Amino acid sequence: xxxxxxxxxxGKRGLMVGQASIAxxxxxxxxxxxxxxxxxxxxxxxxxxxxxWINNGTGQLxxxxxxxxxTRVRDRFLDQQYRDQASTLGEWSVKQGTLERLEVSINExxxxxxxxxxxxxxxxxxxxxxxxxxxxxxxxxxxxxxEFVETAQSMNDSMANVKTDLEAQKLxxxxxxxxxxxQIAELNNSINRSGTQSNDLLDKxxxxxxxxxxxxxxxxxxxxxxxxxxxxxxxxxxVTGSNNTEIQIDDxxxxxxxELSGIIQSIDIVDKYQSKLEDVVNQFVAANEMPxxxxxxxxxxxxxxxxxxxxxxxxxxxxxxIKRITQIPADLDNKYQxxxxxxxxxxxxxxxQSQGAxxxxxxxxxxxxxxDSRRQSVTGVSLDExxxxxxxxxxxxxxxxxxxxxxxxxLDTIINRMAN
Amino acid sequence: xxxxxxxxxxxxxxxxxxxxxxxxxxxxxxxxxxxLHKPSDDPNxxxxxxxxxxxxxxxxxxxxxxxxxxxxxxxxxxxxxxxxNVMQRVRELSVKAGNETLTEPDRAAIAAEVVxxxxxxxxxxxxxxxxxxxxxxxxxxxxTIADGIEIKASVTADQLFGNATxxxxxxxxxKLADDIRSGNEIxxxxxxxxxxxxxxxxxxxxxxxxxxxxxANRIQDSTLQLKTMLSKVEDxxxxxxxxxxxxxxxxYQASLAASAKIIQPSLMDxxx
Numbered sequence: 015x016x017x018x019x020x021x022x023x024x025g026k027r028g029l030m031v032g033q034a035s036i037a038x039x040x041x042x043x044x045x046x047x048x049x050x051x052x053x054x055x056x057x058x059x060x061x062x063x064x065x066x067w068i069n070n071g072t073g074q075l076x077x078x079x080x081x082x083x084x085t086r087v088r089d090r091f092l093d094q095q096y097r098d099q100a101s102t103l104g105e106w107s108v109k110q111g112t113l114e115r116l117e118v119s120i121n122e123x124x125x126x127x128x129x130x131x132x133x134x135x136x137x138x139x140x141x142x143x144x145x146x147x148x149x150x151x152x153x154x155x156x157x158x159x160x161e162f163v164e165t166a167q168s169m170n171d172s173m174a175n176v177k178t179d180l181e182a183q184k185l186x187x188x189x190x191x192x193x194x195x196x197q198i199a200e201l202n203n204s205i206n207r208s209g210t211q212s213n214d215l216l217d218k219x220x221x222x223x224x225x226x227x228x229x230x231x232x233x234x235x236x237x238x239x240x241x242x243x244x245x246x247x248x249x250x251x252x253v254t255g256s257n258n259t260e261i262q263i264d265d266x267x268x269x270x271x272x273e274l275s276g277i278i279q280s281i282d283i284v285d286k287y288q289s290k291l292e293d294v295v296n297q298f299v300a301a302n303e304m305p306x307x308x309x310x311x312x313x314x315x316x317x318x319x320x321x322x323x324x325x326x327x328x329x330x331x332x333x334x335x336i337k338r339i340t341q342i343p344a345d346l347d348n349k350y351q352x353x354x355x356x357x358x359x360x361x362x363x364x365x366x367q368s369q370g371a372x373x374x375x376x377x378x379x380x381x382x383x384x385x386d387s388r389r390q391s392v393t394g395v396s397l398d399e400x401x402x403x404x405x406x407x408x409x410x411x412x413x414x415x416x417x418x419x420x421x422x423x424x425l426d427t428i429i430n431r432m433a434n
Numbered sequence: 435x436x437x438x439x440x441x442x443x444x445x446x447x448x449x450x451x452x453x454x455x456x457x458x459x460x461x462x463x464x465x466x467x468x469x470l471h472k473p474s475d476d477p478n479x480x481x482x483x484x485x486x487x488x489x490x491x492x493x494x495x496x497x498x499x500x501x502x503x504x505x506x507x508x509x510x511x512x513x514x515x516x517x518x519n520v521m522q523r524v525r526e527l528s529v530k531a532g533n534e535t536l537t538e539p540d541r542a543a544i545a546a547e548v549v550x551x552x553x554x555x556x557x558x559x560x561x562x563x564x565x566x567x568x569x570x571x572x573x574x575x576x577x578t579i580a581d582g583i584e585i586k587a588s589v590t591a592d593q594l595f596g597n598a599t600x601x602x603x604x605x606x607x608x609k610l611a612d613d614i615r616s617g618n619e620i621x622x623x624x625x626x627x628x629x630x631x632x633x634x635x636x637x638x639x640x641x642x643x644x645x646x647x648x649x650a651n652r653i654q655d656s657t658l659q660l661k662t663m664l665s666k667v668e669d670x671x672x673x674x675x676x677x678x679x680x681x682x683x684x685x686y687q688a689s690l691a692a693s694a695k696i697i698q699p700s701l702m703d704x705x706x
Contacts, residue, residue, distance in 0.1 A: 133491040394439075
C-alpha cells in the first residue's frame with residue numbers, strides 16, 4: 015500500500031524542482047549579457063518509483079521528480095576554434111596597427127615627405143648649375159640639404175618610437191599573461207574543490223583562457239575538470255593543476271600566434287623598414303658627391319654620415335663655408351631618379367604589406383565573429399526562450415502546489431469527515 | 435539554428451561598424467578630393483603618384499633651365515647682331531679706303547674710325563650675361579633642359595672671332611687700320627671672312643634658340659600630360675564618389691533602422 019502522505023511528498027518534490035528551475039531561469043536572464051556566461055539548464059529526472067501490488071503482480075508507482083544536476087550548455091569544439099582564431103586575430107591586429115603607424119611615419123603621399131625634400135634639393139642643384147657663381151644658390155642648397163636631414167631623421171625617430179612602444183607593450187603583455195595564468199591556476203584549485211559542476215567558475219576560467227589565447231596561442235587539456243595550459247608552439251607547460259609557472263621574457267621568442275607574437279614580428283617589421291630607409295638615405299648621400307671646382311677647391315660630399323640616419327648631417331665644412339659647395343654632382347639626375355625609385359619601392363612595399371594586414375584582419379575578424387555567433391547560438395541566453403521557460407516553470411510550480419492542496423483536501427476528507 | 439539576443443546584438447553592431455567605416459572612408463575621399471591618403475590605400479597608385487610628382491617637379495626645373503638658356507642665347511644673339519652692324523660699317527670703310535684718290539689725311543681719318551670701331555667690337559666681346567658671366571669665354575656654358583639632354587647656350591671667343599692661326603678678328607682689324615693708314619692693299623677678304631664667321635655663329639645661335647623653344651613647348655606639354663595622369667591616379671571622380679557617398683549613407687541609415695527594430699522587442703513586450 016502507498017503511504018497516505020505520498021501525494022504531499024510528490025507535490026513537494028515538484029515544488030522544489032520548479033523553484034530550482036525558476037531560480038536558474040532568473041540566473042540566466044540576469045546573466046544574459048555577462049561575458050563568457052553559458053546558459054544553465056536544470057536537469058530533472060523521475061525519482062525512483064515504488065513497487066505497488068496490482069492485480070497481476072507488482073506495478074510501479076511514480077514518486078515525482080528529483081533534481082539530478084544543473085549543467086551549463088557548452089561546445090568544447092567551438093571553444094577551441096574560437097581560441098585559435100582569437101590568437102590569429104590578436105597577432106594580425108598588432109601587426110596591422112604597427113604598419114599603420116609606419117605609414118604615418120613615412121608620410122607619403124605628401125608635399126612634405128622625403129620625396130619632396132629630394133626633389134627640392136635636386137632643383138637647388140640645377141639652379142646652381144645655371145648660375146655657378148651664385149652664393150644664394152649655394153645657401154639654398156645648404157638649407158635644402160638640412161631639410162632633407164630633418165625629414166629623414168624625423169621619419170627615423172618616429173619609427174624608433176614605434177619600436178620603443180612595442181618593447182614596452184611586450185613587457186605589459188607578458189605581465190598580463192602571467193596574471194591570467196595565475197588566476198587560471200587558482201580557478202583550477204577552486205573547481206577541484208567544489209566539483210566539476212561549478213558552472214560559473216568553469217565559465218570564468220574559460221573567459222580567462224580566451225583572454226590568454228588572444229595574447230599567446232595556447233593548448234588546453236582538461237583532465238578531471240582541471241585545465242593544463244601549454245604553449246602551442248613549444249609545448250612549454252604553464253599551468254598544471256593549481257600550480258603555474260610564469261612566462262619569461264626569453265620565452266617570448268618561442269611563442270607563435272597571439273598579440274605577443276604579433277608584437278615580436280612587429281619589432282622585426284619596424285627594423286626592416288628602418289634599415290630600408292637607411293639604405294635609401296645612404297644612396298642619396300652617395301649621389302651628392304661633388305667634383306672639385308674649376309678653381310681647385312677640392313670636391314666633398316654635401317652630407318656627412320657614418321652610415322646611420324642618426325649621424326646624418328650636412329657636411330660641417332660646408333656648414334662653415336658654403337663656398338665648399340663646388341659644383342653639381344656628376345650624373346645627378348640619373349642618381350636621384352634611382353634613389354627616388356628605391357624609396358618609392360619601399361613605400362609601395364609598406365603599402366602592400368599594410369593592405370594585406372588590413373585584409374587579413376577583416377577575414378579573421380569575420381571568421382571569429384562567425385565562430386562566436388555559432389557559439390552564442392549554443393551557449394547564449396535567449397530571452398524569449400527564458401521567458402517561455404519562466405511561464406512553463408511557473409505553471410508547473412502552481413500545478414505542484416495544487417497537488418499539495420488537493421492532497422490536503424483528501425486528508426481532510428479522511429481525517430475530519432470519515433469519523434463522523 | 436537557435437538565435438539569441440547577443441548574436442543579434444553582435445551582428446548588428448558589427449554591421450553598423452562596417453557600414454560606418456565605409457561611410458567614413460568615402461566621406462574622407464569626398465571632403466579631401468583625394469583617393470590616396472596613405473600607402474595602403476593603393477600601394478601601386480601611391481608609388482605611381484610619387485613618381486609623377488617627381489617628374490612634374492623635374493619638368494618645373496627644366497622649364498627654369500630653358501628660361502636660363504634662352505636668356506643666354508638671346509643676349510648672345512643681340513650682341514652678335516650689334517657686332518655684325520659694326521662690321522658692316524668696317525667693311526664700308528675698307529671699300530672706301532681702297533679708293534686710289536684718297537689723300538693721306540682722308541685715310542688717317544678712315545683709319546681712326548676703324549680703330550674706334552675696333553674698340554667698340556672689343557667692348558662687345560667683353561659683354562657679360564646677367565652682368566656676371568663672360569659671354570664669349572673659353573668654355574661654353576651648358577644647360578640641362580631635359581632628362582640627359584644638355585644644350586650649349588654660349589659661344590666661345592675662338593668660335594666667334596677665330597683663333598690666332600686662322601685670321602683672328604681683332605688682329606685683322608688692327609692690321610686693317612695700319613694698312614689703311616699706310617696706304618697698303620686693303621685685306622678685304624680677311625674682313626669678309628671675319629664677318630662670315632659672325633654671321634654663321636649668329637645663325638647657329640638662332641638654330642639653338644629654336645631648339646630650346648621647341649624643348650620648352652615639349653616640357654609644357656609633358657607637364658600637362660603628367661598632371662592629367664596624376665589627377666587620374668590620385669583624384670576622385672566627384673560624380674561617382676558623391677553617388678557612392680549617398681549609397682553608403684543610406685546603407686548606414688538602413689542598418690541603424692534595422693538594428694533599432696531587431697534589438698528592441700522580446701517576448702517580454704508581449705506578455706502581460
